[in-house]
Amino acid sequence: MKPNIVFILLDNVGWGDIGCYGGLAPTPRIDALASQGLRFKNYNVEAQCTPTRSAILTGRLPIRTGNCSVPLPGQGHYGLAPWEYTLGELFSDAGYATAAFGKWHVGDIEGRLPTDQGFDEWFGIKNTSDESGYSSYPLFAESGFPVPKIWEGVKGSAVTPVEDFDLQTRPLLDEQIARRAAAFIKRNAEVGKPFFTYVGFTQMHPPLIHHPDFKGKSGGGVYSDTLAELDHRTGQVLDAIDQAGVAANTIVVCSSDNPAGRSTSMGGSNGPWRGHFGSGFEAACAPRRLCGGPARSKLARSATRCSVRSTGCQPSRRWLASARGCRTIAPSTGSTLRHSYSGRTRQPDEIT
Ligand SMILES: [Ca+2]
Numbered sequence: 001m002k003p004n005i006v007f008i009l010l011d012n013v014g015w016g017d018i019g020c021y022g023g024l025a026p027t028p029r030i031d032a033l034a035s036q037g038l039r040f041k042n043y044n045v046e047a048q049c050t051p052t053r054s055a056i057l058t059g060r061l062p063i064r065t066g067n068c069s070v071p072l073p074g075q076g077h078y079g080l081a082p083w084e085y086t087l088g089e090l091f092s093d094a095g096y097a098t099a100a101f102g103k104w105h106v107g108d109i110e111g112r113l114p115t116d117q118g119f120d121e122w123f124g125i126k127n128t129s130d131e132s133g134y135s136s137y138p139l140f141a142e143s144g145f146p147v148p149k150i151w152e153g154v155k156g157s158a159v160t161p162v163e164d165f166d167l168q169t170r171p172l173l174d175e176q177i178a179r180r181a182a183a184f185i186k187r188n189a190e191v192g193k194p195f196f197t198y199v200g201f202t203q204m205h206p207p208l209i210h211h212p213d214f215k216g217k218s219g220g221g222v223y224s225d226t227l228a229e230l231d232h233r234t235g236q237v238l239d240a241i242d243q244a245g246v247a248a249n250t251i252v253v254c255s256s257d258n259p260a261g262r263s264t265s266m267g268g269s270n271g272p273w274r275g276h277f278g279s280g281f282e283a284a285c286a287p288r289r290l291c292g293g294p295a296r297s298k299l300a301r302s303a304t305r306c307s308v309r310s311t312g313c314q315p316s317r318r319w320l321a322s323a324r325g326c327r328t329i330a331p332s333t334g335s336t337l338r339h340s341y342s343g344r345t346r347q348p349d350e351i352t
Contacts, residue, residue, distance in 0.1 A: 001194075001249055002094070002095070002096070002194040003194070003249050003250060003251050004185075004188075004189075004194055004195050004196070004241075004246055004249060004250040004251070005091070005096075005195075005196045005197075005250070005251050005253070006181075006185070006196075006197050006199065006237060006241065006250060006251070006252045006253070007056075007087075007196075007197070007198045007199065007253045007255075008199045008201065008234055008237060008252065008253065008254045008255070009053070009056070009102075009103075009198065009199065009200045009201070009255055009256070009257055010201055010203070010204070010230060010234075010254070010255065010256045010257070011049065011103060011129070011200070011201060011202055011203060011204060011205040011256070011257055012049075012204045012205045012206075012256070012257070012258060012259070012260055012261060012268070012277055013204050013227075013230070013256035013259075013260065014256070014259045014260030014268050014269045014270040014271065014283070015259065015269070015270050015271035015272075015273055015283070016260075016269030016270055016271030016272075017204070017227060017260060017268060017269055018030055018031070018034075019031045020034040020035070020039060021271060022271055023227075023269060024220075025218055025220055025223075025224040025227045025228065026218070026228065026231070027227065027228075027230075027231040028231065028235075029231045029232065029234050029235030029238065030231050030234055030254060033234070033238065033252060033254055037252075043255070043310075044285045044310070045255075045256070045257060045258055045285055045310045046062055046257075046258065046285065046310065047258055047277065047278050047279065047280070047285060048069060048070045048258055048277070048278055049070055049103075049105050049128060049205075049257050049258060050062075050067050050069065050070045050071070050078070050079070050105050050106055051067050051068055051069065051070075052257040052258055052310050053067075053104075053105055053106050053200075053257060054067035054079075054080055054084075054106050055067075055310040056087070056255075056257075056310050057080065057084075057086045057087050057088070057106060057117070057198075058080065058084050058085065058086055058087075060084070065080055065081070065084055066078075066081070067079065067080070067106060070105070070128070073145070077107075077109055077112075078107065078108075079105075079106040079107020079108065079109075079112045080106045080107050080112055080117060081112070082111045082112065082116065082117075084117070086117045086118050087118070087196065087198065088100065088114065088117050088118025088119040088196075088198070089117065089118030090118070091118070091196035092118045092119075092120070094194075095194065096193075096194045096195055096196045097120055097184075097188045097193050097194070097195040097196070098118060098119045098120045098121075098195070098196050098197070099119055099120055099121045099122065099181070099184045099195070099196075099197045099198075100114040100119045100121075100122045100124065100197070100198045100200065101122070101123050101124055101177045101180050101181045101184070101197065101198070101199050101200065102123075102124040102125070102173075102174075102177040102199055102200030102201055102202060103124055103125055103127075103128065103129070103200040103201075103202050103205075104122070104124060104125065104126055104127070104200065105126075105127055105128050105200075107126075108126035108127050110158065113126065113151075113153070113159055114153075114198075115153045115154060115155045115156075115157070115159060118155075119155065119198070120154060120155050121152075121153070121154045121155070121184070122151070122152065122153055122154075122159070123150075123151070123152040123162070123176070123177070123180050124150065124151065124152075124173075124177065124200065125148070125149075125150055125151070125165055125173070125202070126151060127148075128205065129170060129202045129205040129206065129207065130205075130206065130207075131148035131165055132148065132165050132166055132167055132169070132170035132207060133166075133167060133170075133207050134147075134148055135147050135148070135164070135166050135167075136166065136167055147164050147165075147166070148164070148165040148166070149161035149162070149163070149164060149165055150162045150163050150164075150165045150169060150173065150176075167207065167209065170202075170207060170209055171209040171210060171211045171212070172211065173202050174201050174202055174203055174211070174229065174230065174233050175211065175233070177199060177200070177201060177202070177233070178199075178201075178233040178234075178236040178237055179236075181197055181199045181237050181240070182236055182237060182239070182240030183240075184197055185197065185237070185240045185241055185244055185246075186240055186243065186244045189244035189245065189246045190244070199237060201230060201233060201234075203226050203227075203229065203230045203233075204223065204226055204227060204230065204260070204268065206261070208222055208223060208226055209222075209226075210222055210225055210226065211226070211229050213229070214226065214228055214229040214232075220267075221267060222267070223267025223268060224267065234254060237252075238252065255310075258277050258278075259273070259275075259276060259277050259283045260276060260277060261276055261277045261278075262276040262277065262279075270283035271283075
């Protein structure tokens with residue numbers, strides 16, 4: 001039976017933010033996921049959102065896909081070119097139902113959106129959470145810049161706007177992402193179709209604004225409150241898997257795309273690592289990553305120092321999907337984690 005895959009990608013969460021890595025804010029759901037599976041202690045990503053996301057989705061170094069940095073508004077087209085072979089395409093070719101929810105940030109034009117890159121459906125934002133502040137800037141109306149939107153779409157059709165993405169809707173977005181991801185999981189589990197979903201939560205990326213249900217809940221300020229929400233949203237996705245009765249055949253990966261930022265006033269910890277989001281120091285490449293299921297009992301219930309890179313996600317998923325007939329990505333930089341996932345070794349293998 002093909003395993004279901006749920007890839008939860010957090011935004012700008014530092015090594016030291018999560019409880020099981022020494023964080024002080026309570027993150028019980030993510031900590032529980034770590035205790036059920038494999039916790040990586042040497043998982044390396046890129047220093048910014050777009051480079052890491054492109055590497056996860058393609059298994060290729062950002063320099064090979066042209067995604068070495070986050071573009072600024074007005075810099076022109078960016079992201080994954082239509083010919084890149086993404087996880088969405090890989091799992092579609094292997095017979096999976098596929099969906100992306102949340103932040104994309106690897107292309108914002110037709111041909112480069114999730115539903116153009118193999119995903120059957122998508123709900124979320126094309127770029128980054130910074131855009132929620134644009135319409136509140138002085139002279140925004142005079143600038144002629146379009147009001148940022150939250151979008152949705154299905155494969156084969158143009159995406160359509162759901163609502164404005166602004167400072168009012170920004171704190172409510174992850175609630176919608178979790179709800180839609182849960183519905184997708186339950187819908188496909190009911191019909192017995194293997195599924196892959198890429199859940200890109202938008203927290204803890206600025207602007208950091210309380211969801212009303214979590215304001216003051218942690219006692220540690222806005223950063224801690226929002227981290228509590230992020231933990232809760234992750235838990236909602238895990239609950240959906242359990243409620244759908246497919247936990248024994250579902251692999252969950254939880255990862256951050258890059259570390260916390262440099263601002264100490266807003267919170268965020270990169271643990272023992274020097275530097276911050278976007279810097280050239282080690283913290284920029286060292287978020288943490290957790291795995292849980294299938295078959296959670298088959299996984300090494302442990303932490304590993306095995307060196308892993310974000311490019312390893314695509315070859316590993318290809319193995320997990322038993323995706324014979326999937327196109328070979330060339331040149332790929334990733335190595336699979338098949339034996340680490342199965343608990344047979346703590347070293348990556350099969351350099352592809
Ligand atoms: Ca990020």
